[in-house]
Amino acid sequence: VSLIVPRSPCLTFAASNLLSNASTTTAVTFGSSNADGAATTLLSALAQDAHMLVVKFAGTNLAEENNALADILIDPAGGTSWANFIDDLVCGFAQQSSTSGQDVGIGCIYKFPIWIPAGASIGFQGRRAGATADPSGGAVQIAVFGKPTNPSMYWCGQRVESLGINAASSRGATVTPSATTNTFGAWTAIGTSTRRYGALNFGVNGPNAATVTVQAMNWEIGDNSTRRGGTPTFRTMSDISGTAVMRRVGFDLMHVDIPSGTALQARCKAVGTAGQAWNAALYGVY
Amino acid sequence: VGLILPGSAAFQFCVDNIEVATLDSSTGGNAGTIVASASGSANVDGTAVTALTALACDCHLLTLEIGVSAPTNTNDNSQQIDVLIDRAGGTSWSSLIDDLLVGFTGDSRIVGQPVCFYFPIWIPAGASIGLQTRAGTTVQRSAAVAMRAYGRPTRPHLWWCGQAVETLGSVPASSKGTDIVPGASAAFGSWTTIGTSTRRYGAMQLGFQLPSTSVLSTSSYVWNIGYNSVQLPGTGIYRASGDTNERGNRMGQHVPTWCDIAAGTVIQGRVSSSIASPQNPSCCIYGVY
Numbered sequence: 001v002s003l004i005v006p007r008s009p010c011l012t013f014a015a016s017n018l019l020s021n022a023s024t025t026t027a028v029t030f031g032s033s034n035a036d037g038a039a040t041t042l043l044s045a046l047a048q049d050a051h052m053l054v055v056k057f058a059g060t061n062l063a064e065e066n067n068a069l070a071d072i073l074i075d076p077a078g079g080t081s082w083a084n085f086i087d088d089l090v091c092g093f094a095q096q097s098s099t100s101g102q103d104v105g106i107g108c109i110y111k112f113p114i115w116i117p118a119g120a121s122i123g124f125q126g127r128r129a130g131a132t133a134d135p136s137g138g139a140v141q142i143a144v145f146g147k148p149t150n151p152s153m154y155w156c157g158q159r160v161e162s163l164g165i166n167a168a169s170s171r172g173a174t175v176t177p178s179a180t181t182n183t184f185g186a187w188t189a190i191g192t193s194t195r196r197y198g199a200l201n202f203g204v205n206g207p208n209a210a211t212v213t214v215q216a217m218n219w220e221i222g223d224n225s226t227r228r229g230g231t232p233t234f235r236t237m238s239d240i241s242g243t244a245v246m247r248r249v250g251f252d253l254m255h256v257d258i259p260s261g262t263a264l265q266a267r268c269k270a271v272g273t274a275g276q277a278w279n280a281a282l283y284g285v286y
Numbered sequence: 287v288g289l290i291l292p293g294s295a296a297f298q299f300c301v302d303n304i305e306v307a308t309l310d311s312s313t314g315g316n317a318g319t320i321v322a323s324a325s326g327s328a329n330v331d332g333t334a335v336t337a338l339t340a341l342a343c344d345c346h347l348l349t350l351e352i353g354v355s356a357p358t359n360t361n362d363n364s365q366q367i368d369v370l371i372d373r374a375g376g377t378s379w380s381s382l383i384d385d386l387l388v389g390f391t392g393d394s395r396i397v398g399q400p401v402c403f404y405f406p407i408w409i410p411a412g413a414s415i416g417l418q419t420r421a422g423t424t425v426q427r428s429a430a431v432a433m434r435a436y437g438r439p440t441r442p443h444l445w446w447c448g449q450a451v452e453t454l455g456s457v458p459a460s461s462k463g464t465d466i467v468p469g470a471s472a473a474f475g476s477w478t479t480i481g482t483s484t485r486r487y488g489a490m491q492l493g494f495q496l497p498s499t500s501v502l503s504t505s506s507y508v509w510n511i512g513y514n515s516v517q518l519p520g521t522g523i524y525r526a527s528g529d530t531n532e533r534g535n536r537m538g539q540h541v542p543t544w545c546d547i548a549a550g551t552v553i554q555g556r557v558s559s560s561i562a563s564p565q566n567p568s569c570c571i572y573g574v575y
Binding site: 006009012013018052056106109111141145149153154182196216218220229230232233234237247250252254257269 | 293300436440489525538545546
């Protein structure tokens with residue numbers, strides 16, 4: 001008798017707005033002064049159910065406070081009658097590449113194992129804290145994957161809960177590094193889960209200020225003032241090319257099992273003794 | 287009776303090389319382990335370095351983000367990285383994943399670490415993970431490699447992973463992959479064979495690199511993966527753009543490509559370019575089995 005080896009989920013459907021060479025992603029407008037901009041369609045009328053959504057934002061790096069929030073919208077009927085789907089993804093200080101078109105370059109990325117019904121359209125709206133209107137500054141790359149050959153090998157949720165959001169300021173929850181260089185600050189509450197999460201994303205927005213200190217920072221997430229097992233270290237490096245830019249390393253999708261009622265926290269450390277107050281958020285898939 | 291819903295795989299273990307006692311205080315800094323090619327020799331591996339030492343738990347997912355040192359527009363900025371393993375936890379390295387294409391990403395401190403790879407692969411507890419790199423120029427080139435190893439899934443029956451990776455299409459003597467002639471002006475070129483799988487893949491990654499010329503034209507490139515001259519379902523779209531500074535952004539390498547590719551499958555690639563007279567970029571396939 002041969003050994004039966006289980007197979008991978010094998011996703012056989014993909015759709016993306018990364019289609020042409022001229023303008024490779026969708027140009028979007030972030031609203032200014034903490035007000036949402038106009039909604040923009042990213043994907044129209046999906047041909048199949050989707051079970052994974054990957055989205056990357058860029059173009060939030062003007063010379064002012066660039067904290068930003070992006071909403072992913074849905075119209076299950078495939079039109080533009082938008083309803084909220086994933087709220088308030090922090091995405092500030094993300095640079096758009098100048099190479100060509102709407103390159104998202106080192107933008108801010110999120111990955112959600114989430115079910116989206118066939119026929120639905122996916123949209124975007126976003127806001128920035130700064131007062132400058134920037135009608136052509138934003139870009140979004142999106143891809144969805146679905147139709148698993150072995151669905152029993154693949155978990156996905158149906159909703160996302162956003163924790164730590166301060167929408168009125170286009171920020172997440174404030175987290176401050178220790179005043180001592182290379183030392184983690186206190187564990188800070190981001191929010192409490194009201195659902196059982198099977199996957200988690202962490203997002204760092206930027207400093208609560210119009211200028212960014214040049215600094216590298218490490219971030220951890222936890223509960224009960226202890227780093228959660230199975231979560232990585234997250235790195236942000238700010239103002240690396242002169243204009244309110246931050247890049248992010250280590251922001252993997254986390255496969256977790258977090259019960260409802262868990263008080264989730266974050267902490268960070270930075271180089272230097274004059275650490276700015278920053279803000280961050282968590283997104284639980286359930 | 288309540289409905290019993292399956293949960294996710296839920297990893298309980300993660301180790302990375304990002305957390306350090308003293309953060310890099312230079313402008314922008316680097317994240318992860320620095321590895322350099324041989325000095326004065328093109329297409330020769332540099333010294334192997336350790337990225338993760340003696341894993342405390344079995345690993346079932348290995349993720350990497352990579353950026354290379356500032357390119358120059360007078361050299362061939364092709365570059366490959368090997369992921370190495372010593373199952374005994376030391377530095378007696380053998381190959382784990384060969385010839386990851388990482389060149390042309392620009393200064394990792396300025397443009398980030400945009401080359402991403404996700405390998406659902408089992409690595410035994412106690413093993414150390416290393417890196418080595420080679421470049422298409424005699425000028426020594428370095429790379430910053432951020433690495434995470436996840437393991438101890440709460441529900442292992444919900445997580446598929448392989449035990450090895452097969453690399454197709456690599457040309458290590460040139461630190462590049464299989465050249466593909468792109469279509470001009472946003473048209474796709476012909477399907478081109480990258481290689482033939484000798485194992486059944488459960489996951490796959492595409493590695494891609496800008497043209498291995500010393501003078502790069504400003505252009506964008508879009509890759510498709512296929513077989514029988516048809517795009518492989520579920521593989522998405524991969525894109526890189528480069529300019530005369532030979533800095534390239536990459537998009538599309540964001541998640542494992544879960545697949546079921548039979549042994550003996552001839553895997554192809556095709557490319558479109560945004561310009562009328564494109565140069566030939568290259569690519570490799572990494573199949574997890």
